[in-house]
Amino acid sequence: MRACRQEPVPHTPVWFMRQAGRSLPEYLKVREGIPMLESCMRPELVKEITLQPVRRHKVDAAIFFSDIVVPLKAIGIDVDIKPGIGPVIADPIRTAEDLRRLRPLEPDDVPYITEAVGLLVDELGSTPLIGFAGAPYTLASYLVEGGPSKNHENTKAMMYGQPELWAALVDRLADITSAFLKVQIEAGASAVQLFDSWVGSLAPDDYRRSVMPASAKVFDAVADYGVPRIHFGVGTGELLGLMGQAGADIVGVDWRVPLNVAAERVGPGKGLQGNLDPAVLFAPTKAVETKAREVLHAAQALGTSGHIFNLGHGVLPSMDPDALSRLVEFVHEASAR
Numbered sequence: 001m002r003a004c005r006q007e008p009v010p011h012t013p014v015w016f017m018r019q020a021g022r023s024l025p026e027y028l029k030v031r032e033g034i035p036m037l038e039s040c041m042r043p044e045l046v047k048e049i050t051l052q053p054v055r056r057h058k059v060d061a062a063i064f065f066s067d068i069v070v071p072l073k074a075i076g077i078d079v080d081i082k083p084g085i086g087p088v089i090a091d092p093i094r095t096a097e098d099l100r101r102l103r104p105l106e107p108d109d110v111p112y113i114t115e116a117v118g119l120l121v122d123e124l125g126s127t128p129l130i131g132f133a134g135a136p137y138t139l140a141s142y143l144v145e146g147g148p149s150k151n152h153e154n155t156k157a158m159m160y161g162q163p164e165l166w167a168a169l170v171d172r173l174a175d176i177t178s179a180f181l182k183v184q185i186e187a188g189a190s191a192v193q194l195f196d197s198w199v200g201s202l203a204p205d206d207y208r209r210s211v212m213p214a215s216a217k218v219f220d221a222v223a224d225y226g227v228p229r230i231h232f233g234v235g236t237g238e239l240l241g242l243m244g245q246a247g248a249d250i251v252g253v254d255w256r257v258p259l260n261v262a263a264e265r266v267g268p269g270k271g272l273q274g275n276l277d278p279a280v281l282f283a284p285t286k287a288v289e290t291k292a293r294e295v296l297h298a299a300q301a302l303g304t305s306g307h308i309f310n311l312g313h314g315v316l317p318s319m320d321p322d323a324l325s326r327l328v329e330f331v332h333e334a335s336a337r
């Protein structure tokens with residue numbers, strides 16, 4: 001939390017996107033036979049899965065175990081998460097008529113989120129819990145395409161061809177996302193991360209015109225709580241400055257842009273999170289440490305303690321959990337001040 005506020009820290013804090021999940025045998029064990037979205041609705045299970053990587057890796061933060069499509073499911077969208085594929089939407093949103101199915105999210109739609117966050121905050125003590133949600137563009141991409149997409153062609157066709165419908169769609173999603181984050185913050189989450197995983201598919205002008213207003217609406221909606229707001233996407237080198245301007249306090253960076261370059265793009269007053277290439281974890285320990293040290297050195301360009309160490313994207317299911325635990329220890333030792 002001090003790093004989020006760019007205050008002095010004893011060492012650089014570290015957590016991993018997707019630290020909970022299939023890389024951990026204890027996760028596979030408790031999830032056995034329970035579909036992904038159902039597991040997100042069982043508070044005791046959510047608590048256990050969220051705590052697993054904190055216990056094992058000694059990371060400095062917990063990330064709430066849920067999924068970006070949980071609020072969509074909660075308002076009645078027919079969505080499922082297919083193993084090895086990702087979220088699949090039975091009836092994609094393509095017309096003004098379809099848009100009516102996206103009703104506002106009320107806290108009563110997600111009582112299991114409030115309960116799970118409450119259980120976790122009690123258990124975590126001084127370790128912060130990071131809440132999260134999907135950003136309007138990434139959620140819109142799943143809703144319009146009907147599932148994961150490489151080129152986002154239907155999404156972009158709507159964005160370029162029906163700008164009013166598109167604006168209405170991302171505006172509704174901004175409200176749903178804001179409501180989902182508020183539930184987590186009010187239940188005790190210490191910080192929030194807005195995942196815009198697929199926004200790197202856009203050119204800066206299109207981002208500024210068609211996406212930034214909706215993302216900014218989300219950041220504004222939670223501004224008064226004073227909790228740090230992290231914003232992350234993949235392949236966003238050209239968007240980093242704008243993603244900061246949208247209202248993030250900390251900008252997440254993937255491995256394609258060194259943190260010293262990212263610091264220039266994001267500008268003063270904001271922190272950075274990242275950005276070790278997840279694939280580095282498959283190399284021998286010495287190589288992992290060399291690459292991790294490069295990340296720590298590049299972060300010094302910030303001139304403040306506003307760096308949170310993370311991977312440039314999520315933990316991969318085939319990763320060796322012990323390599324992740326070793327990396328946490330290394331980051332703590334190599335950055336000790």
Ligand SMILES: Cc1c2[nH]c(c1CCC(=O)O)Cc1[nH]c(c(CCC(=O)O)c1C)Cc1[nH]c(c(CCC(=O)O)c1C)Cc1[nH]c(c(C)c1CCC(=O)O)C2
Binds near residue numbers: 036064067081
């Ligand atoms: C794009 C996206 C999704 N979900 C999420 C994003 C943004 C982050 C990113 O860019 O990776 C966010 C997410 N999903 C999950 C978390 C949990 C917290 C954590 O980071 O540990 C978080 C933060 C759990 C999950 N969400 C999912 C799993 C795997 C489910 C399983 O165990 O089978 C987990 C642990 C399912 C999911 N859900 C989604 C995908 C692409 C998948 C993977 C599908 C697959 O490969 O099987 C959509």
